[in-house]
Amino acid sequence: xxxxxxxxxxxxxxxLIRLVRPGGGSALPGxxxxxxxxxLLANAIKSIPGGLVVISGSAGKSSTTSYLVSxxxxxxxxxxxxxxxxxxxxxxxxxxxxxxxxxxxxxxxxAVLEWDEGHGxxxxxxxxxxxxxxxxxLSDQLDxxxxxxxxxxxLKTIGSEAESVLINxxxxxxxxxxxxxxxxxxxxxxxxxxxxxxxxxxxxxPHPALSHFVTAGASSVxxxxxxxxxxxxxxxxxxxxxxxxxxxVAALELLIEVKPEIVQSRLLELKPVxxxxxxxxxxxxxxxxxxxxxxxxxxxxxxxxxxxxLPLMLMAGRDIHDPSWLWTVDFSKLNRVDIVGGFNxxxxxxxxxxxxxxxxxxxxxxxxxxxxxxxxxxxxPTVLFSADAMRRVRRHWGLAK
Numbered sequence: 001x002x003x004x005x006x007x008x009x010x011x012x013x014x015x016l017i018r019l020v021r022p023g024g025g026s027a028l029p030g031x032x033x034x035x036x037x038x039x040l041l042a043n044a045i046k047s048i049p050g051g052l053v054v055i056s057g058s059a060g061k062s063s064t065t066s067y068l069v070s071x072x073x074x075x076x077x078x079x080x081x082x083x084x085x086x087x088x089x090x091x092x093x094x095x096x097x098x099x100x101x102x103x104x105x106x107x108x109x110x111a112v113l114e115w116d117e118g119h120g121x122x123x124x125x126x127x128x129x130x131x132x133x134x135x136x137x138l139s140d141q142l143d144x145x146x147x148x149x150x151x152x153x154x155l156k157t158i159g160s161e162a163e164s165v166l167i168n169x170x171x172x173x174x175x176x177x178x179x180x181x182x183x184x185x186x187x188x189x190x191x192x193x194x195x196x197x198x199x200x201x202x203x204x205x206p207h208p209a210l211s212h213f214v215t216a217g218a219s220s221v222x223x224x225x226x227x228x229x230x231x232x233x234x235x236x237x238x239x240x241x242x243x244x245x246x247x248x249v250a251a252l253e254l255l256i257e258v259k260p261e262i263v264q265s266r267l268l269e270l271k272p273v274x275x276x277x278x279x280x281x282x283x284x285x286x287x288x289x290x291x292x293x294x295x296x297x298x299x300x301x302x303x304x305x306x307x308x309x310l311p312l313m314l315m316a317g318r319d320i321h322d323p324s325w326l327w328t329v330d331f332s333k334l335n336r337v338d339i340v341g342g343f344n345x346x347x348x349x350x351x352x353x354x355x356x357x358x359x360x361x362x363x364x365x366x367x368x369x370x371x372x373x374x375x376x377x378x379x380x381p382t383v384l385f386s387a388d389a390m391r392r393v394r395r396h397w398g399l400a401k
Contacts, residue, residue, distance in 0.1 A: 010097040054115045216242040308379070332355055339369055
């Protein structure tokens, strides 16, 4: 009875929220359902025959999850996943509510879930994990985690609780960990992806050499088999996305019997996760969207700009609780930013002006900033925004899922 009530009230809340605010309310129904039946998530996951695969780390979780889900689906598997990227407990429960019957049952072959590092370290002790994929450690969410060492311990917990663990061989923070089992690894072709393009949280310790069976290149992924190699062509990707794709291919190899021709076909069709180097059409204009969530991702996205992104809008939303980290980002490449928007726009504008960047307009209301941006002329409109601003603008532009 408790499960039935949890699902019923959760689904009702989900329906009402979507009627009032289309595209919103991804987590609140999960809060309600979890309050009524705390075991709803565990019971649903344990019923999936192919087990649970979790993707966690400072960055790359959403892209790696999306790539792996697509590759598994291309092989005919029904995959349960958190498509909204809501990666904490209530978001995961909300994802179940979207797919379950009134008894809380979901009918899938395998589960692939993106996990927040903090919540994941707790969930790992409650749910059986078949494979944990750990992407990297960055200086991220310092207002929440304080120090990367905290994240490292959380990821160690997740990997230790899993049957198998797959890690990024280029990140010494992960390579130094003792998971109680030998980790498998994916890595980079350093001729194509130089080390200065793969930066992780500072660590002065040794970098244990881990042999990796999947290697990322700028436009290829190589699987090193026994006596042979499978080289898959891909679209040209930034270094961090190439590593995310290598992680997904490596996980695929560990989970199922792979059909190379299917993998190759799907890799050439893969599209970016929303707001990750994504191009959308709004008001008959193509707009490039780039999500920035920490100093490293902000810097990488800035460095990838080629100089003709006009108009350009940078947005800092409510999720940037400590705007001081904006001062660790080098904006010297920019000459002008047409709009600085979002709740923390004033802090971002101050940082830009201090570094000599011309600022057009400062608009703290995200939706208003989005409207003004659409009225600006230019051949290549580009937006870099934090997660909160991204959700608000995407919803306002009718792009919310």
